[in-house]
Amino acid sequence: MLMNDVITVVDLVATAxxxxxxxxxxxxxxxxxxxxxxxxTITGIGGGTLRDLLLGTDAVFWFTRTEYLWxxxxxxxxxxxxxxxxxxISRVLLWADAVGLALFxxxxxxxxxxxxxxxxxxxxxxxxxxxxxxxxxDTLLNKEPVLLGPExxxxxxxxxxASYTALHPFTxxxxxxxxxxxxxxxxxxxxxxxxxxxxxxxxxDQS
Amino acid sequence: MLMNDVITVVDLVATAxxxxxxxxxxxxxxxxxxxxxxxxTITGIGGGTLRDLLLGTDAVFWFTRTEYLWxxxxxxxxxxxxxxxxxxISRVLLWADAVGLALFxxxxxxxxxxxxxxxxxxxxxxxxxxxxxxxxxDTLLNKEPVLLGPExxxxxxxxxxASYTALHPFTxxxxxxxxxxxxxxxxxxxxxxxxxxxxxxxxxDQS
Amino acid sequence: MLMNDVITVVDLVATAxxxxxxxxxxxxxxxxxxxxxxxxTITGIGGGTLRDLLLGTDAVFWFTRTEYLWxxxxxxxxxxxxxxxxxxISRVLLWADAVGLALFxxxxxxxxxxxxxxxxxxxxxxxxxxxxxxxxxDTLLNKEPVLLGPExxxxxxxxxxASYTALHPFTxxxxxxxxxxxxxxxxxxxxxxxxxxxxxxxxxDQS
Numbered sequence: 001m002l003m004n005d006v007i008t009v010v011d012l013v014a015t016a017x018x019x020x021x022x023x024x025x026x027x028x029x030x031x032x033x034x035x036x037x038x039x040x041t042i043t044g045i046g047g048g049t050l051r052d053l054l055l056g057t058d059a060v061f062w063f064t065r066t067e068y069l070w071x072x073x074x075x076x077x078x079x080x081x082x083x084x085x086x087x088x089i090s091r092v093l094l095w096a097d098a099v100g101l102a103l104f105x106x107x108x109x110x111x112x113x114x115x116x117x118x119x120x121x122x123x124x125x126x127x128x129x130x131x132x133x134x135x136x137x138d139t140l141l142n143k144e145p146v147l148l149g150p151e152x153x154x155x156x157x158x159x160x161x162a163s164y165t166a167l168h169p170f171t172x173x174x175x176x177x178x179x180x181x182x183x184x185x186x187x188x189x190x191x192x193x194x195x196x197x198x199x200x201x202x203x204x205d206q207s
Numbered sequence: 208m209l210m211n212d213v214i215t216v217v218d219l220v221a222t223a224x225x226x227x228x229x230x231x232x233x234x235x236x237x238x239x240x241x242x243x244x245x246x247x248t249i250t251g252i253g254g255g256t257l258r259d260l261l262l263g264t265d266a267v268f269w270f271t272r273t274e275y276l277w278x279x280x281x282x283x284x285x286x287x288x289x290x291x292x293x294x295x296i297s298r299v300l301l302w303a304d305a306v307g308l309a310l311f312x313x314x315x316x317x318x319x320x321x322x323x324x325x326x327x328x329x330x331x332x333x334x335x336x337x338x339x340x341x342x343x344x345d346t347l348l349n350k351e352p353v354l355l356g357p358e359x360x361x362x363x364x365x366x367x368x369a370s371y372t373a374l375h376p377f378t379x380x381x382x383x384x385x386x387x388x389x390x391x392x393x394x395x396x397x398x399x400x401x402x403x404x405x406x407x408x409x410x411x412d413q414s
Numbered sequence: 415m416l417m418n419d420v421i422t423v424v425d426l427v428a429t430a431x432x433x434x435x436x437x438x439x440x441x442x443x444x445x446x447x448x449x450x451x452x453x454x455t456i457t458g459i460g461g462g463t464l465r466d467l468l469l470g471t472d473a474v475f476w477f478t479r480t481e482y483l484w485x486x487x488x489x490x491x492x493x494x495x496x497x498x499x500x501x502x503i504s505r506v507l508l509w510a511d512a513v514g515l516a517l518f519x520x521x522x523x524x525x526x527x528x529x530x531x532x533x534x535x536x537x538x539x540x541x542x543x544x545x546x547x548x549x550x551x552d553t554l555l556n557k558e559p560v561l562l563g564p565e566x567x568x569x570x571x572x573x574x575x576a577s578y579t580a581l582h583p584f585t586x587x588x589x590x591x592x593x594x595x596x597x598x599x600x601x602x603x604x605x606x607x608x609x610x611x612x613x614x615x616x617x618x619d620q621s
């Protein structure tokens with residue numbers, strides 16, 4: 001069916017984009033090419049794998065659909081050769097991560113709704129699919145997780161997943177609209193340094 | 208059935224208490240309100256989610272019983288407004304964590320035994336359910352995991368899970384007794400700084 | 415059947431060896447005996463547990479086969495008493511980890527192939543089974559993950575899993591040959607400080 005084809009293509013693109021972000025993080029840590037492939041693959045399929053485990057699917061999606069693995073390997077290897085061409089790896093990583101975030105937050109909700117998930121579960125799955133891969137990537141590489149950074153990040157994933165969950169019964173354009181909303185919010189957050197108010201009161205005790 | 212109702216209530220209380228501890232940890236890291244909700248939810252349902260994955264249940268418990276998610280969100284938001292009222296967040300966090308530890312160590316064993324788990328598996332599931340949520344919370348927030356702290360922590364979870372596993376065939380009071388034992392041991396550990404002997408010999412090499 | 419008996423024995427040995435490496439890591443962190451058991455068990459069964467979750471087996475292997483848990487407990491307790499006898503804990507840990515790596519990389523592929531996994535999935539499962547336990551161990555103990563160390567590590571797991579996947583239709587000796595290849599490569603890497611070329615270009619931006 002046409003809609004499912006669109007979703008599959010978007011899913012593969014999101015996987016490749018996140019794999020590139022994982023490989024770029026490996027570049028920052030100056031790892032070897034297998035490190036690129038390892039972090040590219042973990043970041044690319046990590047979120048969707050957790051989603052499948054929580055939904056209780058039989059086996060994870062990449063068990064039968066190995067093209068997801070190949071695309072992670074290919075994107076990671078390509079990054080190894082392309083990364084030197086970029087002036088600022090951290091800037092490219094930031095934007096690759098933003099694109100992946102927007103795509104996966106909506107796709108996570110799509111997949112959960114296909115399993116008849118209640119709305120709050122669909123939204124939660126969207127946020128989780130979008131953030132889990134980068135969370136492992138950053139934890140393993142001992143970087144400050146990007147989702148704990150000061151700018152709006154989780155909010156963008158939340159907006160993407162929630163708007164798709166709210167809109168999909170009403171319009172066929174729910175997919176592109178919610179992706180655009182999530183990406184737009186994250187892009188604004190990066191460009192204009194948008195942030196939610198932090199927890200404020202003076203904190204006197206350590207740990 | 209009455210017993211199951213009691214278990215459900217205790218389970219919801221434990222989830223709320225752990226969610227509060229997660230939100231308090233987010234307060235220490237000065238995150239925004241979505242950070243509170245994220246860490247509250249991860250800490251509140253993390254242990255039970257891992258338990259369900261390992262037991263091979265069809266889908267995780269909060270897929271159909273969304274009240275667990277709502278209670279995490281509500282507890283996290285409440286913590287955002289209440290936290291400034293406390294003198295010492297780290298002290299409240301310590302005790303909330305102790306209550307959650309006692310409740311979840313026993314509930315993890317209860318659920319595993321409902322799946323006919325052998326005793327060692329039931330005990331292990333109890334320890335895991337009680338410690339996994341706080342383990343992720345502390346790892347993601349880059350804090351020293353509380354379960355690696357010097358005072359007795361894993362021992363208290365072990366006592367709760369093991370005493371329930373041992374007592375439940377013999378008495379209907381197994382649930383409150385084991386919760387009291389686990390909480391009592393952890394409370395004594397906090398108050399009197401109880402600890403097991405550390406590994407002692409001089410260690411000359413680094414890592 | 416004979417072959418399955420051999421695999422079971424090798425699997426138990428690998429579990430014990432990885433449990434010892436987990437307990438030794440706890441010794442370096444000067445934890446108490448429950449910390450030894452906790453990290454020994456996580457490291458011993460962590461990789462195989464993730465593999466089972468991803469393969470979508472009903473319950474994890476140690477739910478019914480509790481001997482895997484007992485062997486982790488026994489190996490951890492034994493390490494508590496034996497560790498002081500070693501001159502250099504980090505050296506023993508390095509070699510125990512190398513043996514576990516070689517055994518589990520091949521066994522992960524064996525189990526995946528029993529589930530009719532495609533070759534790339536079998537190789538990926540082998541690498542994951544071999545590296546996941548030590549990855550959690552090091553992350554929780556806040557050590558630099560050994561798989562991010564400079565010498566060849568992931569490559570050895572890859573060699574073990576790939577050579578078994580390639581050889582097993584052709585020879586009954588696929589199991590010992592691939593284990594020897596993986597261990598040989600890792601041993602050479604430790605002894606002769608073999609490493610793959612790191613990502614090279616000057617990197618001007620921080621994170």
